[in-house]
Amino acid sequence: xxxxxxxTIEELIDGTIDFFKLKEMLSSFKDPGxxxxxxxxxxxxxxxDDRILLPYGLHLYVVQKMDGKRVIKCDCGHEFCEAHxxxxxxxxxxxxxxxxxLQELYPALLAPDPQWQIxxxxxxxxxxxxxxxxAVTPWYPIIHDFEPDIxxxxxxxxxxxxxxxxxx
Amino acid sequence: MVTKEGExxxxxxxxxxxxxxxxxxxxxxxxxDDQGEFVVGKAQTTPGDESVGLLHSAADALxxxxxxxxxxxxxxxxxxxxxxxxxxxxxxxxxxxxxLIVNKxxxxxxxxxxxxxxxxxxxxxxxxxxxxxxxxxxxxxxxxTRGVTERIDLFGNVVIPLYEHEVAPAVxxxxxxxxxxxxxxxxxxxxxxxxxxxxxxxxxxxxxxxGADLPVFAxxxxxxxxxxxxxxxxxxxxxxxxxxxxxxxxxxxxxxxxRGARFDxxxxxxxxxxxSIKANELARTLVSGPIGGVVGGKYLGEALxxxxxxxxxxxxxxxxxxxxxxxxxxIDTSPDMARLxxxxxxxxxxxxxxxxxxxxxxxxxxxxxxxxxxxxxxxVGVCYREGGIETITVSDCHVVLGLIxxxxxxxxxxxxDRERAYQAVKEQLAxxxxxxxxxxxxxxxxxxxxxxxxxxxxLVMGKGYSPAQFACFSYGGGGPLHTAxxxxxxxFEDVLVPAWAAGFSAFGCGAADFEYRYDKxxxxxxxxGASDAERRTAGSTLQEAWNELTEKVHEEFEKNGFxxxxxxxRLYYRMQYQGQLNDLEIESPLTSVTSAAEWDQxxxxxxxxxxxxxxxxxxxxxxxxxxxxxxVRGSVDVPKPKIPEExxxxxxxxxxxxxxxxxxxxxxxxxxxDIWEMEAxxxxxxxxxxxxxxxxxxxxxxxxxFEAVLDTHRIxxxxxxxxx
Numbered sequence: 087x088x089x090x091x092x093x094t095i096e097e098l099i100d101g102t103i104d105f106f107k108l109k110e111m112l113s114s115f116k117d118p119g120x121x122x123x124x125x126x127x128x129x130x131x132x133x134x135d136d137r138i139l140l141p142y143g144l145h146l147y148v149v150q151k152m153d154g155k156r157v158i159k160c161d162c163g164h165e166f167c168e169a170h171x172x173x174x175x176x177x178x179x180x181x182x183x184x185x186x187x188l189q190e191l192y193p194a195l196l197a198p199d200p201q202w203q204i205x206x207x208x209x210x211x212x213x214x215x216x217x218x219x220x221a222v223t224p225w226y227p228i229i230h231d232f233e234p235d236i237x238x239x240x241x242x243x244x245x246x247x248x249x250x251x252x253x254x
Numbered sequence: 255m256v257t258k259e260g261e262x263x264x265x266x267x268x269x270x271x272x273x274x275x276x277x278x279x280x281x282x283x284x285x286x287d288d289q290g291e292f293v294v295g296k297a298q299t300t301p302g303d304e305s306v307g308l309l310h311s312a313a314d315a316l317x318x319x320x321x322x323x324x325x326x327x328x329x330x331x332x333x334x335x336x337x338x339x340x341x342x343x344x345x346x347x348x349x350x351x352x353x354l355i356v357n358k359x360x361x362x363x364x365x366x367x368x369x370x371x372x373x374x375x376x377x378x379x380x381x382x383x384x385x386x387x388x389x390x391x392x393x394x395x396x397x398x399t400r401g402v403t404e405r406i407d408l409f410g411n412v413v414i415p416l417y418e419h420e421v422a423p424a425v426x427x428x429x430x431x432x433x434x435x436x437x438x439x440x441x442x443x444x445x446x447x448x449x450x451x452x453x454x455x456x457x458x459x460x461x462x463x464x465g466a467d468l469p470v471f472a473x474x475x476x477x478x479x480x481x482x483x484x485x486x487x488x489x490x491x492x493x494x495x496x497x498x499x500x501x502x503x504x505x506x507x508x509x510x511x512x513r514g515a516r517f518d519x520x521x522x523x524x525x526x527x528x529x530s531i532k533a534n535e536l537a538r539t540l541v542s543g544p545i546g547g548v549v550g551g552k553y554l555g556e557a558l559x560x561x562x563x564x565x566x567x568x569x570x571x572x573x574x575x576x577x578x579x580x581x582x583x584x585i586d587t588s589p590d591m592a593r594l595x596x597x598x599x600x601x602x603x604x605x606x607x608x609x610x611x612x613x614x615x616x617x618x619x620x621x622x623x624x625x626x627x628x629x630x631x632x633x634v635g636v637c638y639r640e641g642g643i644e645t646i647t648v649s650d651c652h653v654v655l656g657l658i659x660x661x662x663x664x665x666x667x668x669x670x671d672r673e674r675a676y677q678a679v680k681e682q683l684a685x686x687x688x689x690x691x692x693x694x695x696x697x698x699x700x701x702x703x704x705x706x707x708x709x710x711x712x713l714v715m716g717k718g719y720s721p722a723q724f725a726c727f728s729y730g731g732g733g734p735l736h737t738a739x740x741x742x743x744x745x746f747e748d749v750l751v752p753a754w755a756a757g758f759s760a761f762g763c764g765a766a767d768f769e770y771r772y773d774k775x776x777x778x779x780x781x782x783g784a785s786d787a788e789r790r791t792a793g794s795t796l797q798e799a800w801n802e803l804t805e806k807v808h809e810e811f812e813k814n815g816f817x818x819x820x821x822x823x824r825l826y827y828r829m830q831y832q833g834q835l836n837d838l839e840i841e842s843p844l845t846s847v848t849s850a851a852e853w854d855q856x857x858x859x860x861x862x863x864x865x866x867x868x869x870x871x872x873x874x875x876x877x878x879x880x881x882x883x884x885x886v887r888g889s890v891d892v893p894k895p896k897i898p899e900e901x902x903x904x905x906x907x908x909x910x911x912x913x914x915x916x917x918x919x920x921x922x923x924x925x926x927x928d929i930w931e932m933e934a935x936x937x938x939x940x941x942x943x944x945x946x947x948x949x950x951x952x953x954x955x956x957x958x959x960f961e962a963v964l965d966t967h968r969i970x971x972x973x974x975x976x977x978x
Contacts, residue, residue, distance in 0.1 A: 105388060109386050109388070112380075112383065113377065113380050113628075115615065115618055116618075
């Protein structure tokens with residue numbers, strides 16, 4: 087079974103990995119240590135101490151608080167909500183629903199008709215990083231992208247219990 | 255060769271054929287003598303001047319016969335070269351800087367390529383896995399592409415005249431950018447070449463005025479066939495990789511002649527013949543290796559009077575199958591190589607990524623054994639410490655089971671470590687599956703063989719044939735180990751394993767005709783019940799194409815000093831019912847077609863072939879006919895390797911061939927296998943199971959339920975003795 091060193095996984099995270107290495111990784115069975123190495127790298131890169139349980143999206147993590155709560159947290163330390171809730175409801179939202187707003191993004195004549203499709207951009211209230219973009223019909227509810235079953239993932243896939251909070 | 259007394263005969267050996275396979279890292283040389291015996295030499299490939307590595311490699315081979323290059327080369331009758339230098343140049347994108355002229359508005363078509371090019375060469379699972387798809391960098395980048403205005407439609411009509419004044423500026427810009435060759439490929443030029451030829455002439459004129467000495471390649475002069483991407487890719491390869499490789503080949507030719515060789519070296523080409531290094535279309539020498547075996551199978555079949563053959567080849571990385579039907583192999587007219595779609599005629603082969611070097615893994619989710627598709631190749635497996643491989647391979651399982659003698663692998667050149675293989679199979683396979691090490695290793699062999707058997711069966715049956723109509727040839731370094739396993743129960747008419755199985759591809763290269771083949775796309779439509787005049791016109795259109803191609807064949811042979819009378823020509827046409835999608839390539843029963851009655855002979859031959867390939871009841875003359883292409887194949891006589899001939903010596907093998915017994919694990923138990931030395935067996939000898947017949951380069955297993963008989967041509971016939 088393949089095993090990759092930490093530098094390779096860092097390249098994977100940063101998107102700087104060579105295509106042929108990436109292709110080899112994609113075509114092989116997943117290396118058993120991948121999740122832990124991945125998490126270790128993410129944990130090293132953030133400035134706060136909360137333990138990351140799961141990467142949630144670009145710049146976002148599910149972390150474990152000392153009281154056992156699982157919270158969605160940004161790189162910068164901003165905490166949105168608990169893991170089962172929709173963090174987007176607590177983000178800054180910029181809606182492009184006029185022709186001129188949409189045409190800022192597209193070449194001439196290629197922008198969608200805002201009566202049919204709008205674009206919603208979600209930003210972190212603390213660091214203003216763009217965290218997510220969705221293209222939907224104007225009336226569509228805010229999409230709840232991902233509701234992870236963290237207990238199931240740890241116990242059934244990784245074969246170990248979810249880590250418990252420890253005093254530092 | 256070993257005499258009765260067991261002493262080596264060196265002085266009487268007559269070297270006959272030289273076959274060279276110059277790979278990216280190693281150059282292999284095969285020298286075949288007049289008994290069909292061969293030696294293999296290896297040396298490091300020397301990029302830049304490949305002839306250096308080649309001579310080292312030949313010298314290495316000849317040490318086995320106590321001969322030198324200077325002794326052996328003057329005796330040689332012929333030599334065939336195949337190498338991967340051109341392919342490497344292409345794959346590593348280290349070719350010539352080529353400028354491309356296409357239709358204005360079509361400048362991006364080469365860069366965009368065909369979607370299939372993003373996953374060519376991938377395993378089935380990767381083809382489905384979009385994230386793995388990737389477009390390789392184009393051979394000619396967009397900056398070095400220029401468009402000129404013109405348009406010819408698919409019927410060959412001029413829709414927009416050529417804007418001649420656009421050509422010279424395009425050429426000048428390309429020259430200013432420093433291109434080293436110019437390729438021209440215009441839409442539908444195969445149908446009407448006038449514009450493309452005019453562009454070519456203006457380009458040559460402009461280059462002359464600029465004092466720039468650059469070659470110009472117009473697609474119509476090379477590959478006048480349908481499919482723009484294929485034709486453009488192939489013509490670019492000609493300029494990019496093939497033409498620059500010509501110098502390499504000339505050097506090889508010069509060096510072997512300096513050592514006394516008295517023949518012009520030939521190069522194995524994709525259509526199954528060999529061509530001169532002076533050939534116009536050199537890109538077709540891009541492919542070489544595996545088709546050698548098929549050519550050898552055809553040659554051996556002709557010599558033995560076998561018309562229908564399934565050629566099966568197991569090497570380190572793949573299992574290749576090709577069908578020979580009525581004495582001829584099938585040609586694929588738009589194959590792919592190096593992840594590019596091409597318009598070259600290629601001997602049709604089917605490959606699956608399962609060989610003796612294939613990696614064996616356990617799927618962590620389903621706990622099932624997975625073979626390949628990647629492989630250790632020449633690094634064998636974990637059992638070969640120096641190879642540095644950590645994942646177990648099929649070869650490791652062979653070693654564990656006792657099928658391969660770890661001390662006699664490649665004649666003892668490589669020592670294999672059984673203990674290492676055993677431990678690795680235990681850790682990676684047996685323990686996770688909860689099996690004994692032997693049972694796990696046996697499971698791998700069974701799985702591999704059943705995969706190969708299914709593949710072989712589906713291929714033969716899928717084309718509408720039954721294995722009972724075919725003889726199966728099994729060769730390649732790993733073939734004879736698994737022959738019994740993959741032919742079991744399929745009911746082939748006969749199963750043949752040549753004693754020179756490991757060198758069979760090289761033998762095949764040596765057996766290839768000196769032959770040129772040229773193709774041209776046509777669209778001749780003749781309706782059902784067409785008039786005499788219409789049929790006569792159709793015939794003469796085909797005849798014109800044949801004449802044009804015949805001229806090209808003659809021009810090629812003239813470069814090597816052959817007279818027109820030396821050349822044997824064979825004319826072919828591709829025909830289909832109007833509106834159907836698949837055409838058939840058919841040899842013309844006539845040498846010229848001028849009358850309506852002669853045209854009718856062509857359609858009658860097509861009807862016969864169609865009935866044989868599909869079904870008589872499926873013939874549909876009421877649809878009318880389309881000729882989609884004309885083909886001319888021309889060959890001249892060249893020496894071929896002799897098929898060995900030995901006196902019959904009886905059924906009982908000589909005691910000197912018996913090398914004792916070895917314990918082998920087979921189907922749940924340990925049994926004693928008789929070990930035979932392949933070279934010491936005599937014609938007529940019958941070998942009963944369980945037997946392992948060893949030679950330095952291959953191992954032939956005769957498992958329970960089988961027996962093998964060696965005939966007078968040093969070919970084993972494997973027979974099933976009990977039904978299963």
